[in-house]
Amino acid sequence: xxxxxxxxxxxxxxxxxxxxxxxxxxxxxxxxxxxxxxxxxxxxxxxxxxxxxxxxxxxxxxxxxxxxxxxxxxxxxxxxxxxxxxxxxxxxxxxxxxxxxxxxxxxxxxxxxxxxxxxxxxxxxxxxxxxxxxxxxxxxxxxxxxxxxxxxxxxxxxxxxxxxxxxxxxxxxxxxxxxxxxxxxxxxxxxxxxxxxxxxxxxxxxxxxxxxxxxxxxxxxxxxxxxxxxxxxxxxxxxxxxxxxxxxxxxxxxxxxxxxxxxxxxxxxxxxxxxxxxxxxxxxxxxxxxxxxxxxxxxxxxxxxxxxxxxxxxxxxxxxxxxxxxxxxxxxxxxxxxxxxxxxxxxxxxxxxxxxxxxxxxxxxxxxxxxxxxxxxxxxxxxxxxxxxxxxxxxxxxxxxxxxxxxxxxxxxxxxxxxxxxxxxxxxxxxxxxxxxxxxxxxxxxxxxxxxxxxxxxxxxxxxxxxxxxxxxxxxxxxxxxxxxxxxxxxxxxxxxxxxxxxxxxxxxxxxxxxxxxxxxxxxxxxxxxxxxxxxxxxxxxxxxxxxxxxxxxxxxxxxxxxxxxxxxxxxxxxxxxxxxxxxxxxxxxxxxxxxxx
Amino acid sequence: xxxxxxxxxxxxxxxxxxxxxxxxxxxxxxxxxxxxxxxxxxxxxxxxxxxxxxxxxxxxxxxxxxxxxxxxxxxxxxxxxxxxxxxxxxxxxxxxxxxxxxxxxxxxxxxxxxxxxxxxxxxxxxxxxxxxxxxxxxxxxxxxxxxxxxxxxxxxxxxxxxxxxxxxxxxxxxxxxxxxxxxxxxxxxxxxxxxx
Ligand code: SF4
Ligand code: SF4
Numbered sequence: 001x002x003x004x005x006x007x008x009x010x011x012x013x014x015x016x017x018x019x020x021x022x023x024x025x026x027x028x029x030x031x032x033x034x035x036x037x038x039x040x041x042x043x044x045x046x047x048x049x050x051x052x053x054x055x056x057x058x059x060x061x062x063x064x065x066x067x068x069x070x071x072x073x074x075x076x077x078x079x080x081x082x083x084x085x086x087x088x089x090x091x092x093x094x095x096x097x098x099x100x101x102x103x104x105x106x107x108x109x110x111x112x113x114x115x116x117x118x119x120x121x122x123x124x125x126x127x128x129x130x131x132x133x134x135x136x137x138x139x140x141x142x143x144x145x146x147x148x149x150x151x152x153x154x155x156x157x158x159x160x161x162x163x164x165x166x167x168x169x170x171x172x173x174x175x176x177x178x179x180x181x182x183x184x185x186x187x188x189x190x191x192x193x194x195x196x197x198x199x200x201x202x203x204x205x206x207x208x209x210x211x212x213x214x215x216x217x218x219x220x221x222x223x224x225x226x227x228x229x230x231x232x233x234x235x236x237x238x239x240x241x242x243x244x245x246x247x248x249x250x251x252x253x254x255x256x257x258x259x260x261x262x263x264x265x266x267x268x269x270x271x272x273x274x275x276x277x278x279x280x281x282x283x284x285x286x287x288x289x290x291x292x293x294x295x296x297x298x299x300x301x302x303x304x305x306x307x308x309x310x311x312x313x314x315x316x317x318x319x320x321x322x323x324x325x326x327x328x329x330x331x332x333x334x335x336x337x338x339x340x341x342x343x344x345x346x347x348x349x350x351x352x353x354x355x356x357x358x359x360x361x362x363x364x365x366x367x368x369x370x371x372x373x374x375x376x377x378x379x380x381x382x383x384x385x386x387x388x389x390x391x392x393x394x395x396x397x398x399x400x401x402x403x404x405x406x407x408x409x410x411x412x413x414x415x416x417x418x419x420x421x422x423x424x425x426x427x428x429x430x431x432x433x434x435x436x437x438x439x440x441x442x443x444x445x446x447x448x449x450x451x452x453x454x455x456x457x458x459x460x461x462x463x464x465x466x467x468x469x470x471x472x473x474x475x476x477x478x479x480x481x482x483x484x485x486x487x488x489x490x491x492x493x494x495x496x497x498x499x500x501x502x503x504x505x506x507x508x509x510x511x512x513x514x515x516x517x518x519x520x521x522x523x524x525x526x527x528x529x530x531x532x533x534x535x536x537x538x539x540x541x542x543x544x545x546x547x548x549x550x551x552x553x554x555x556x557x558x559x560x561x562x563x564x565x566x567x568x569x570x571x572x573x574x575x576x577x578x579x580x581x582x583x584x585x586x587x588x589x590x591x592x593x594x595x596x597x598x
Numbered sequence: 599x600x601x602x603x604x605x606x607x608x609x610x611x612x613x614x615x616x617x618x619x620x621x622x623x624x625x626x627x628x629x630x631x632x633x634x635x636x637x638x639x640x641x642x643x644x645x646x647x648x649x650x651x652x653x654x655x656x657x658x659x660x661x662x663x664x665x666x667x668x669x670x671x672x673x674x675x676x677x678x679x680x681x682x683x684x685x686x687x688x689x690x691x692x693x694x695x696x697x698x699x700x701x702x703x704x705x706x707x708x709x710x711x712x713x714x715x716x717x718x719x720x721x722x723x724x725x726x727x728x729x730x731x732x733x734x735x736x737x738x739x740x741x742x743x744x745x746x747x748x749x750x751x752x753x754x755x756x757x758x759x760x761x762x763x764x765x766x767x768x769x770x771x772x773x774x775x776x777x778x779x780x781x782x783x784x785x786x787x788x789x790x791x792x793x794x
Contacts, residue, residue: 315663
């Protein structure tokens with residue numbers, strides 16, 4: 001077959017397709033999102049965006065119980081949501097191969113923490129495979145399905161951001177000839193985990209680990225590269241390539257199976273080298289196990305315990321610990337340069353609501369004016385709209401994990417916060433786990449105001465579908481849940497729906513929601529402009545403008561100042577009449593429709 | 599054609615990732631081992647974007663170590679300065695003559711480097727700095743979004759890749775309705791001259 005240049009995520013999807021996967025479920029999350037998107041291009045695979053990661057694992061597990069191969073993919077923090085389902089799968093084992101992919105994010109490119117998914121492998125006594133590049137992402141995915149069936153276990157595949165999103169060459173091999181008909185065989189002792197049955201299963205997990213460790217002794221995915229007898233490096237994942245770049249002469253033991261470890265192979269390797277380094281991103285997961293084996297290794301004592309690795313970081317750390325001479329010290333970059341954080345897009349429906357919250361909450365300050373103490377307590381959540389935390393909007397006070405905003409606000413209200421707290425959540429996050437929090441708020445009569453920002457998509461990760469949008473990963477129509485019906489059905493009496501681009505209506509709805517003596521939900525509705533790609537006549541700043549800068553507080557990147565300090569609008573990115581937020585904000589009426597569309 | 603380390607930098611929405619994908623495919627079809635990786639921060643949405651592309655007989659890390667970049671292709675001036683230190687001595691810098699001030703600059707809380715600062719950032723590394731009117735040329739052709747194709751057209755003279763090969767990959771990467779105009783943009787880029 002032809003060589004292809006694929007991202008790690010595309011390679012995982014291709015590997016799964018070539019392994020004969022029938023069902024793939026996921027909740028989108030960077031860096032894992034494209035796995036399901038790429039899988040959706042294979043018509044023989046049923047793909048779905050599940051409402052959250054626990055659901056995705058349960059769907060895949062159910063499919064596996066019928067004897068077909070299935071997978072669930074998510075980002076590392078998604079595995080927290082799926083932890084219960086993951087442990088259930090670990091306990092019952094599988095029928096058809098089941099692969100659970102949790103993509104870690106060393107360096108926190110787009111996450112709320114840096115947790116190491118490998119710890120879940122140990123928790124569930126489940127094998128963990130760590131690909132280092134796209135070729136391995138492809139090969140290990142196929143291997144994972146085989147291991148899963150052979151050892152009656154789900155397999156955790158743990159790529160990292162740099163593997164998911166980098167592209168390298170993949171040489172695919174012939175697809176597996178898997179023709180399985182779904183069929184359910186009744187076996188309660190395996191699948192019904194009442195204590196009696198569970199007590200029978202749990203020791204099997206330990207047996208399974210021992211067999212896997214024995215398998216790992218001779219497996220190709222754990223391989224030795226003979227080099228210098230001075231320095232032996234034990235590593236896994238992308239760190240292998242970084243370490244090869246910095247220490248081309250060293251001997252390597254590259255572990256593809258990072259749990260359980262092949263002890264004999266490790267001892268054989270370490271016996272032949274005088275100094276052993278362990279180079280791994282995130283936790284000292286291998287290091288701890290190696291030390292428990294009684295080996296003396298240099299790991300996190302020399303290499304960083306946090307952050308993403310790179311050849312530069314490994315070289316600097318090794319030099320700092322006296323393990324190598326410093327390389328050519330590259331001139332450091334200029335750290336004083338103006339940063340360029342991501343922003344809400346021009347025409348974003350969230351801009352108007354955040355502008356409103358920002359002005360009601362005394363967050364926005366005109367250039368040169370004194371800042372006032374902020375008002376309003378705004379519990380945020382995870383999605384595109386988290387960008388509202390950046391200046392000039394600065395309209396977010398908390399952001400922890402998916403769906404947490406509503407419950408945090410309820411907790412604050414119950415704790416006796418004098419002012420009514422606000423929770424801001426996007427539609428996809430609401431479907432993911434916000435609904436649970438809302439049910440709780442209804443039941444426990446939390447006096448809070450919930451703003452559901454409905455842009456009809458999961459925008460942060462690139463416009464995936466969810467139960468409120470009714471679009472499948474392959475772009476087909478599916479049923480959709482109407483948020484206001486759901487909210488009313490949950491028992492919320494005070495429900496308002498407003499147009500996100502009508503600033504007056506938004507302001508009134510928020511004020512009313514805050515004034516109401518009970519739980520109030522405001523659904524702020526407006527399409528994501530990058531999804532609909534609707535473009536109208538751009539806005540124009542005319543001579544009435546006195547350059548006060550009020551419009552800059554909208555945070556729209558189309559609004560700029562020229563070198564003389566005059567405000568202008570970049571007509572190539574303004575979405576025009578589908579937005580008009582700046583027009584509604586300008587105190588002088590200086591923003592108008594341009595005569596012609598650009 | 600020899601192997602190369604190429605760093606492409608710019609702002610979300612400028613087409614940095616597409617440009618690097620096109621170059622990567624060209625290197626693949628020339629028989630190289632290719633690795634590339636894009637760093638997008640929190641998605642892109644107007645933030646800094648940087649793409650590392652390496653091709654050679656053998657490539658280990660997809661990330662290029664600082665000081666080992668042969669060619670820096672910058673779509674914007676502030677981003678050019680941010681990544682200048684990745685160039686190796688005597689490496690080549692191609693900088694699109696465009697200022698996109700981040701919001702902090704517009705709001706007056708941060709400063710944008712002036713042309714002297716941009717020059718100074720490169721002076722101590724390399725004399726091969728090419729400031730090119732990419733965006734102006736794209737606008738003249740009718741669409742600022744074609745700046746990536748124009749810059750690829752300019753860069754091809756340093757890559758040792760057959761222009762015809764790169765052009766066919768550009769055509770394959772784009773939907774039919776953009777093909778004609780992008781071929782013209784690529785041609786314009788090939789003819790483009792640097793500003794002194
Ligand atoms: S357009 Fe309006 S809001 Fe913006 S600076 Fe001019 S007068 Fe002020
Ligand atoms: S109408 Fe104003 S706020 Fe909306 S996209 Fe255009 S410039 Fe930005």
